[in-house]
Amino acid sequence: MTVTRELAEYLVESRSADLPDDVRREARRALVNIVGCALGGAPEEATEIAIRTFTPFSGPKDGLIVGRREKLDPLRAALVNGISTHVHDYDDTLPKNYIHASSPVASALLAYASCNDVSGEDFLHAFVLGFETTSRVGNATYPSHYDVGWHSTGTCGVLGAAAAIGKLTGLGVQDMVWTIGLAATQSAGIREMFGSMGKPFHPGRAAQNGYEAALLARNGFTSGEYGLEGPRGFAHVLAADRDLAKVTDGLGRDFDLRVNTYKPFPCGIVNHPAIDACIQLKEEHRLDAAAIRAVRLRVAPLVMDLCGKRDISTGLQGKFSVVHGAAVGLVRGRAGLDEYTDAAVNDPEVKRVRDAAVPEGDPAITEDGVHVEVELADGSVLAKTLEHSLGNLERPMSDDQLSAKFRDQAVRALPAEQVETVLQACWTIDALPAVGDLVAGTVPR
Amino acid sequence: MTVTRELAEYLVESRSADLPDDVRREARRALVNIVGCALGGAPEEATEIAIRTFTPFSGPKDGLIVGRREKLDPLRAALVNGISTHVHDYDDTLPKNYIHASSPVASALLAYASCNDVSGEDFLHAFVLGFETTSRVGNATYPSHYDVGWHSTGTCGVLGAAAAIGKLTGLGVQDMVWTIGLAATQSAGIREMFGSMGKPFHPGRAAQNGYEAALLARNGFTSGEYGLEGPRGFAHVLAADRDLAKVTDGLGRDFDLRVNTYKPFPCGIVNHPAIDACIQLKEEHRLDAAAIRAVRLRVAPLVMDLCGKRDISTGLQGKFSVVHGAAVGLVRGRAGLDEYTDAAVNDPEVKRVRDAAVPEGDPAITEDGVHVEVELADGSVLAKTLEHSLGNLERPMSDDQLSAKFRDQAVRALPAEQVETVLQACWTIDALPAVGDLVAGTVPR
Structure with a gap:
């Protein structure tokens, strides 16, 4: 069994009923945080420019953008969500590999769910799988991959976005192998962009490219079989040192969502x-x-x-x-x-x-x-x-603090009367019949 | 002066009248060859799947695809052209760095020209600049970049496509610096994909992403200033050894089009x-x-x-x-x-x-x-x-042989009566008032 195929089999076979309760809870917290970040970043210039640039090329505009009135095709909506969620550097962080895993994964999923029928249960499940894929690929290549100058949020995030969309579209194992391969071969984003709009562009592109990888594979577009572990695969080409066992060890048992952190303040x-x-x-x-x-x-x-x-x-x-x-x-x-x-x-x-x-x-x-x-x-x-600052693993932000952070950001994009409705929907996302309603609720009325 | 800015200044300031005659001639030969490859690859399954996948998401379909009746937005048309031009591994090769530089650059330009007003003179000029940018970035990072497993046609091609579209859209120096940065941070494509559709996907994505980089920068989307040479820039992150002087030395005087080769046979x-x-x-x-x-x-x-x-x-x-x-x-x-x-x-x-x-x-x-x-x-x-096989630098294919190769490919996509018209247009491309007519001529009637 190879790493790519083993991961693909896990992604295909995983059932949402298998998710431990504490992981579900942390997934909800991550989603509250990231939807808040999308709302906080929605009015920013980088978000504006991306919308302006792609509107003339966008297909049937049935994809919604979190916190914006404009519509785009959902692939481009994923890109814009990725920019807005990361533009303030206010999204979640995995201290073990410095990855902001929610941004690329949730950005793709929110765009997908805005124009496809997705239950909250399936959404949360796909989010967990995408988050874990992103972080595990990051673990397997950390620190050499990060240290040389890759922005892992983009480079690993594309794999998570691909896995998440691949799950929601119901791929079989072979298509999931190709999805991972097509994501791996689009892995990109260099830290030289830090301090420019190029930085939040990374999770945006990762969201879009991962999404597209899954659609291509589903239609029969092939990739190499060993996208992650092959001699010219992701890990060997993009990391001087690597431990690929970290991609697959404890799949379904160990979840990095348990060691995710949220920033209380939008700064270094x-x-x-x-x-x-x-x-x-x-x-x-x-x-x-x-x-x-x-x-x-x-x-x-x-x-x-x-x-x-x-x-x-x-x-x-x-x-x-x-x-x-x-x-x-x-x-x-x-x-x-x-x-x-x-x-x-x-x-x-x-x-x-x-x-x-x-x-x-x-x-x-x-x-x-x-x-x-x-x-x-x-x-x-x-x-x-x-000894320990708020937001660290030893002193995590409380649910109330996450709600306050959400409100602080959401009011920048939404009239006050919409804020609580969206916040409530995020806290109960896995009970929603259709996540599209949540996304529609983030469009300013 | 930094490498990225020096390259950007050259791209912005270059005038088509400055191109030496032998370079123009070789550019025409490269374009005859690559349009032929696009026609030969147009009916292939990888091309079909890409069109099928992106049609539902495509914007106003004013972008033409070489050799196909379907239309897509020009950004996606660039992707499809990139796939078709490379799918048979029949496009040109630079023996000095193994890059197939025409595919990503011409694929973006042909899509752009299909729905924008571009003279043949400007088209050929932009093609030369994009080709040289691709090859020079390749030279600066060869062989370590290629040897570790990058598919340079994709990784360097995105920079060439960006430069070419940036030139046609009339960017100033700062916007061109950002274009190069946004292209550098999308550089991707691993050799693990060889033997699958993932391989021709690389120049396709490079064409599309380079094109989009130029549009974003033109609208004010910023990137780092040192995309190529910075401590976390393209060359340092993607190549263990590098010689960045090769990007800028002899710009405007030395042209790698002079050492480009064409395959007489579509095989190893x-x-x-x-x-x-x-x-x-x-x-x-x-x-x-x-x-x-x-x-x-x-x-x-x-x-x-x-x-x-x-x-x-x-x-x-x-x-x-x-x-x-x-x-x-x-x-x-x-x-x-x-x-x-x-x-x-x-x-x-x-x-x-x-x-x-x-x-x-x-x-x-x-x-x-x-x-x-x-x-x-x-x-x-x-x-x-x-001693020397046909197609090597020592025994280049003649113009007549390139025409025969063109015809052999073109008949797969076009009725015979269209083939000669398109071939003639390619040979005289820099005299055309509008390259859009050439591209329209490749659509099967």
Whole structure:
């Protein structure tokens, strides 16, 4: 038995009744998070441009785009969903391989479900299979594949999207082998794109190309039989080191959804402990920002390398500034999308506190931790030490926190009265008779 | 100046009047050859399936497909053209880097020109720029990129298609930099697909994705600035060794079209010397195949490794059988597409001569050469030694031979009365007021 065929057989034979309850629960949480991200990213420029570019070429426009009024053919809708879900770098992360697996997989599935008859049960099942495929291929090639410069969310995500759509279209084993092969041979996306629209383009293309791989294979378009493991296959060509057993070991028993994490703040993850601690100080002491005289941060040395920026003027720069994160935490008690706009970065009160903040790298602090001291006008000092930042595996975001994050993003695309309906549908997705209704509910009325 | 930007500036600033005459001539030859290949591949199953798969999703169907009556949006038409041009492995080859550069570039351009106003002069110019971009990126990463398992025709071809469409759409330098970046980050295609429909899928996707990269960039979709040379850019991620100077050195002066070659026979290139010699024997001696008693071939040892197959029953197997090639040369005096069908392989006379043929590896014979002896029923022996096989750089196919190859392929897709019109248009392409008329002429009436 070869790796590609073994994976294909699992995908074809898996039944949704086999999914453990905790995996189903985590899949729902991932879907709440990713649909929220799609709504948050729907109004962004990268999303707009992709819609504008492909509208003139789009077929019968029965594919819906999450959070948008325009329609496209579902293959292009998958592309656009992939861009919007990842454009804020706010989607889920697998700490074990740095992959954002929900974006490519859910983006394809939501587009497919918008114009095909798909029950919530089948949708959730296909999502789990696509997510696991993405992460397992990532595990098998991590870290060499990532380290050399591949953006695994795209390169592995295309396999997950293909697996998920292949499952929903009811492929047999041979067609699934070809689907995996045709996805493997479209695997692409280099990290040189980071900091540009090219980055969210990766899960978009992965969603679309995986979707198309399944349709082609279903119609008899052949691929090599050993797309993953062959001597000129995915793993050998795209990774200097590899352990292909990680694709297939424990299939159906071990699920990486159990070790998926959600970002509470839409910025560089190394800033999260400082933001978290500052929000906690703000809440615990009902801090008046005007009273803040100085802020001292002891952070992991890596934070200084990646996010030491002080002199900033744009929202994008704010994402890579630990002092900006601390400042919005102390001034506003939150760090949502609104805190990473140009306006927020130039808000005089935020700027004053940011300028009063001094970070210092300390090898004793882990990347999950921080020590914050806030000196007030009366000379008193408030302090907070965190070992684990919110959103880490040791301190996962609660369902309520995921809902709050969803709302924060959804209001950017939807009238308030639609937000709760969609949120509720996401939390109960596997009970829905037709996921198309959920997607239709994300179209602004 | 960086590599990506220097290339972009050249592409933007190049004027067709700057093209040397010999390069224009070779571009016309390449276009005659590749349009012929598109016609030869148009009726193939891989082409059919792609059309069938994407028709339901295709936008306003104003894009024409070479050799087909169906229409698709031009982006999908580019994909289908890429499949048909490469499906017989009959397109051109750059011996210096094994790239088939015309397929991805011309496939995108023909689709674009089918529904946009493009003069022959501009078309030929864009083709040259796309061809050179493809080959130069290939040179910069050869051989490590190819050796590890990338199918460079796809991986480098996407950059050429992007450059060509970017040129025709009149991009400025910044947009061209992004076009190159968005193409680089879609670079894909692994050699594990060889022997399946996944192989011709590569130049198809390259054509489509390059085309789309240019459209996205034109609308303001950004990419990284250093798509080719950055620390996480194309060359570093996709090649263990690289020499990026080969992308830019001699731009506008050195053209790889001058070292492009055309296959006279639609089969593994190592068989070509034997076929060529057998056809010459057939012609020189007006050989009656019935008189053949034995055939002895002395070939390069590599031929035995790659094409030693004797016991064959399908056309595809015939492509990898040197004795089949020799047999059709001696029996039919030709080795066109009709000699690589299942019927031809099972033709009793071909089979008899094939079974009478014995190849032997001889280290004294180069891969360009062969020694053939044919023993006749009367005991006489005819012999032929070749140093250079037809189609090599040292013995290029003549214009007349390219025309004959074109006709052999075109009749598979077109009524005879259309063939000469299209062929004539290809030979005079840079004088055409609108290349769309040429493409329209390839649609079977």
